[in-house]
Amino acid sequence: MTLTFDASERFLAAAAEWGDRRHLPPDEAFExxxxxxxxxxxxxxxxxxxxxxxxxxxxxxxxxxxELDAFLADRAADAGLDPSVLLGLYVDLFAAVFLDEGEG
Incomplete structure (x- = not known):
């Protein structure tokens, strides 16, 4: 099943900052x-x-x-959330990951 979510403002800001430092267009940095x-x-x-x-x-x-679908379904049921929302939250946790040393 395809899960769809909107990235958080935090994630969008981190992607934009990361992209700026690499001179990437915002859409490419986001992807x-x-x-x-x-x-x-x-x-x-x-x-x-x-x-x-x-x-x-x-x-x-x-x-x-x-495997991820089953994991999300199980955790989402426990939390009373839609799996799409939960995946969006997990993605948001990685907003500042992969920044260069000294960033984030």
């Missing part, structure tokens, strides 16, 4: 930061080393691996 976050989450849960997603205008659509 790279989303990919980094999703890769970390997928790797931790399923061991996956690749992700495919759609990201535009601050919105992300992603079809998680079966």
């Amino acid at each position: 790279v930061k989303v990919e980094q976050a999703l890769l970390e989450i997928e790797y931790l849960v399923s061991g996956a080393t690749e992700v495919e997603f759609d990201a535009a205008d601050g919105t992300v659509a992603y079809e998680p691996s079966p």
